[in-house]
Amino acid sequence: MPGLPLEGIRVLDFTWVISGPQCTHILADFGAEVIKVEWPHHPDGMRNRGQPPGTDPESWEEGGLWNNLNRNKRSITLNMRHPKALGVAMDLVAQCDVVVANMGPHVLESWGLSFEAMQAVRPGLIYLCMTGFGVGGPNEGYVVFGPVMQAISGIHGMTGRPGAEPAGLGYSYADYTAGYFGALAVLAALQDREVTGNGAMIDLGQVEASVTLTSAAVLDYQVNGRPFSAWGNVPFGADDAPAGLYRCHGDDSWCAISVRTDNQWAALTGVLRREDLGRDPRFSTQKGRAGHRPALDQVVSAWTEARARDAVVAELTDAGVPSSPLLTAEELLADPALRGRGYYQEATHPLLGAREFQMGGIQSPAGPALRRAGPTFGEANDDIYGGLLGMSRDHIRELAAEAVI
């Protein structure tokens, strides 16, 4: 069986925070050699976020999210504002297939790393430039973070109860999405290069990535003149009713219930001991039930709120009514569907010890494969500068003394 599909592909990684690192960790998980370039004196802010209790809050080595996002990568330091850095960076570019950056527009150009200059030393180079709104246009310089991208792309406004204030999202879905799109774009460019030999610059707008997720709502507005209206906890377009998340007994404890068929409805009324509802003509069809969601939600909530979540799910499942617990993080770690497919893999970090990692949405013989935990700061300087670029130890020491690396 061959090795990982991206073995032999080398990526120079000028990314930080979430979207760019998410992109390059997918490439790394499938075998690419990813060299993460870090500022010597100003590391990625994620390096010291979310450390385990008791560790130095200023430490650059113990950030949990950083470790998860940057596994399988190597770390080197390079101060791109130092006059000697450009030559070093160009030597690195010459050895790489792909350069990825998620800084502002024109940042790499301002260092002397324009696409044209990089292609001159590495014909066939693929350069993925991830920015908020893409390069060019009136919004080019806008400052956006994940939740803001969600707001201005329309996704935030799609989340909420019908007719209520938007709830928005409590996490940076947009950053992850941009990272997935970035990985897809790089793979597409690599595939094209296999056929044509051509390199490419990919100018990826991260807000645009979120706009693509607004799905058929944009078409619905144009064709039917219908602005999007939030669906609450009913899946988009579904006639399921009752359907949604229902509070159970306990601290912030919830379960999902959805009734689609008449048989499921009959089973639910049986479990609730509300056969009278089963005889109510308003609820005798799926469409009828969908037209009376608030009344049905009230009935179901009154029943679930008095019971523990797991008891609710067990009783409904036994009766053939689709129901699921709303899983906590702790429960997700034990979830049989995730664990059974090998979603969690373990690697040992020199300071954080043995840790499990989230391995993404794919499982296959071709990866993802966890080869190492997140790199400590500049751990690969000797390997990359000495091994890959062939610098002498004295030269490396000199660059370090001059604060180039």
Add this chain to the structure above:
Amino acid sequence: MRQPLPSFQRIRILDLTDRWGQFATKLLTQLGADVVLVEPPGGHELRRAWPLAVSPAGQPISLYFWHFNVGKRSAALDLATDDGQSAAAGLVAAADVVLVSADSYDRLGALLPGGFGSVPVVALSAYGLGYRDDDRADELHVAARGGTAGLSGYGPEENSSPIIPPAEQAMHSAGLYGAIAALLAVRRGRTGELFDVSAQAAAFQGTEQLFSCWVYRREILRRRGGGYATPFPTGRWQLTSSDGSYFYPLGLLPRTQREWTHLKDWMRREGAIQDLDEPAYADLMELRGLNPFLISAPGQHAGEVIADFLRSVDAERAYREGQAIKMGWGRVYQPHETLGEEQFVLRELFHRTAWPGTSEVYLTQSLPWIVQSASVSKAPDEVVYPPEIGQHTQDVLDAWAKPVSCVEPSASTER
């Protein structure tokens, strides 16, 4: 530009997916691959999916199907017949990658004499092929069991329900992973490998701090109404502007002293500075504290004054003028409002589409990047269509029966 890559026209993708795989094959179509949707003679189940429109001939049109199938070709096959099975076997054998649902994976695997043979398969399903749960294979249950549902909503402090993510997040995330898997499979060649994509795993992957906060700190994230899920209370960042629109000033306080100076200048000009010119509010770092979620008491007061100011301005102006001074804030738009955004118009984010046989042209989302490469040239902006049921059956059977090198690449959008 955003045109498909010509080299992709030689990549044959057979689409036997259900709802979970539609975005994956849409992305591969947009990249330029020859994507053939296999439908039963009565049409793919999603042709009846909401939202619907009515054609000039009075027929229902699924805008959902339209959105996800523009540019694909359709082959209608009756897999209950020998002819249909034989044709399916031929298409599978000719494909570079087959994308399947859990059902079609089982069904075709059993029907075809050699299964999928050496053709790589990407299977997209709710929980992966190893954990079938058809009754709970929808966005609601996947959100509950994928960690996303508990992070958004109106906040437990408001005694309100969590809210599942919008616009089929799990399906879109799975679709992105599915398209990535398909390109890895193409790169890998005919190894007969199975790439098993789980929407639950894909959704959980994007939950940012949920996993690491628990694993590294034993902290539970709590959703915050109009805010960000954190282990501890934060400010409410969603505001209602003077025009009634919603505005999202992430974190409220700026990130740099320079931005703070500009923001105060703006507020002073608007008569909204209140007491923020006092020395206690001069140094931004004193206000922000060590962590953006652990803001000092003066910082919280400054945030309240900023919020008061933003409530007095209309959301569009707050967004544009705020961004002009580098405030990372945004207006909460509705999806259709992006159609008129000058940035997206100039960058041609949307491309033109129409329903077959109709003349009205609409806009739909393209891939979110512009490619600069000798491989792509700026081509005329063609109108792209979803296929009619079985529109390309014979063409596909004829073309795919030939080795790919003998086939002239054809634009899948031609009509």
